[in-house]
Amino acid sequence: MMIAVCGGEGRPGRTFVAVNLAWSALEPVTLLDLDGARPRCSLFLKPAPESAEVVFSPVPRLDPRRCDACGECAAACRHRAILPLKASYLLLPALCSGCGQCLGVCPARAVSLSERRVGIVEKGRAGHVSLVSARLDDREFQTRPLILAAKNLAEPSGLNILDCPAGRSGPPIEALSGADFALLVATPTPAGVDALARAVKRVKAAGLRCGAVINRAGHCDERLARYFRTERIPVFLRIPEAPQIARAAADGRLLARDLPRLRLNFRHLFFSIRNEIRRPSKIFLVGPAVHAEDLASLTA
Numbered sequence: 001m002m003i004a005v006c007g008g009e010g011r012p013g014r015t016f017v018a019v020n021l022a023w024s025a026l027e028p029v030t031l032l033d034l035d036g037a038r039p040r041c042s043l044f045l046k047p048a049p050e051s052a053e054v055v056f057s058p059v060p061r062l063d064p065r066r067c068d069a070c071g072e073c074a075a076a077c078r079h080r081a082i083l084p085l086k087a088s089y090l091l092l093p094a095l096c097s098g099c100g101q102c103l104g105v106c107p108a109r110a111v112s113l114s115e116r117r118v119g120i121v122e123k124g125r126a127g128h129v130s131l132v133s134a135r136l137d138d139r140e141f142q143t144r145p146l147i148l149a150a151k152n153l154a155e156p157s158g159l160n161i162l163d164c165p166a167g168r169s170g171p172p173i174e175a176l177s178g179a180d181f182a183l184l185v186a187t188p189t190p191a192g193v194d195a196l197a198r199a200v201k202r203v204k205a206a207g208l209r210c211g212a213v214i215n216r217a218g219h220c221d222e223r224l225a226r227y228f229r230t231e232r233i234p235v236f237l238r239i240p241e242a243p244q245i246a247r248a249a250a251d252g253r254l255l256a257r258d259l260p261r262l263r264l265n266f267r268h269l270f271f272s273i274r275n276e277i278r279r280p281s282k283i284f285l286v287g288p289a290v291h292a293e294d295l296a297s298l299t300a
C-alpha cells in the first residue's frame with residue numbers, strides 16, 4: 001500500500017504527519033521523503049545511514065557547427081530552457097527537465113543528449129522505518145528524476161508512505177503516481193484552504209481517493225470543515241493548535257515515540273485509511289481530535 005501525504009503550499013505539517021504516521025505503523029514501513037529541496041524526515045527519525053545513490057538527469061547539448069538557428073527547439077521547450085541569442089541558441093541546464101522534446105524536433109540533428117548530476121537519494125533506517133530521502137544538489141530545481149529514483153526504492157509488496165512536496169498547483173504528478181490513497185494535511189487559515197483546494201484538484205485529477213488531517217485545529221475551522229464537507233472528503237484526525245507541538249516539531253522531536261496516546265491516534269488514522277480504501281464512506285465523516293491533555297507531558 002502506498003499512502004501519499006500531501007497538501008498545499010506553505011507548511012501545513014505534511015512531514016510532521018508523515019513521520020509520526022510511519023513511526024506508529026505496526027509493521028515495517030518505507031517512508032519516502034520526496035521533498036528534494038528541503039527533505040526534513042531525517043531530522044525527526046535520525047536514521048542510521050545505509051546507502052546513497054547519485055541521480056543524473058538527461059540534458060541536451062546543442063552542436064553550434066550543425067545548428068542553423070531555426071528556433072524549433074526553443075519553440076518546443078515548455079520550460080523555456082533554450083534561449084535565442086543573436087545567431088545561435090543558449091541552453092540553461094538548471095531549467096531543463098530532460099524531457100527530450102528538443103531532440104525530436106531538431107531538423108539539423110544538432111541536439112544530442114548527455115547527463116548532469118541533480119542530487120542524491122539516501123537510504124537509512126530508524127527502528128522499523130526504512131527512510132529514503134531525495135536531496136537536490138545546490139542550485140538544482142528539477143525534482144522529477146530524484147522523485148522517480150526515490151520511488152524505485154519503494155517496497156513493492158509493503159507499506160510505503162510518501163512525504164510529497166507541494167508546488168503552486170499541488171503535489172507533482174510523479175509523486176502521486178502509483179499511490180493508493182492521498183492523505184491531505186491542511187491548516188484552517190484562509191491561505192491554507194486556498195492552497196489545499198489546488199492540491200485537491202491535482203489529487204482528484206490523478207484519480208486518487210483521499211482523506212484529511214486538520215493540523216493546528218482551533219476555533220476558526222469552519223471554512224475548512226465546510227470545504228471538506230462540500231468536497232466529501234472525510235476528516236480522519238484533528239491535531240490541535242498547541243505551542244508544545246510547534247516547539248517539538250521545530251526541534252525535530254518524534255512525538256509518536258514519546259506520547260503513547262498520540263501514537264494510538266496515528267494508528268487509528270491507519271485503520272481509517274485502510275477502511276476508506278476498501279469501502280469509501282458514503283457520508284461525511286469527522287474523526288477524533290488529539291486531546292490537549294495528551295500533550296501535557298510535553299510542557300515538562
Ligand code: SF4
Nearest residue numbers: 067068070071073106
Ligand atoms: S532545432 Fe536544431 S537547428 Fe534549430 S535552433 Fe535548435 S539546435 Fe539549432
Ligand code: SF4
Nearest residue numbers: 077096097099100102
Ligand atoms: S530536454 Fe526538454 S526541457 Fe530540456 S531543453 Fe529540451 S525541450 Fe527543454
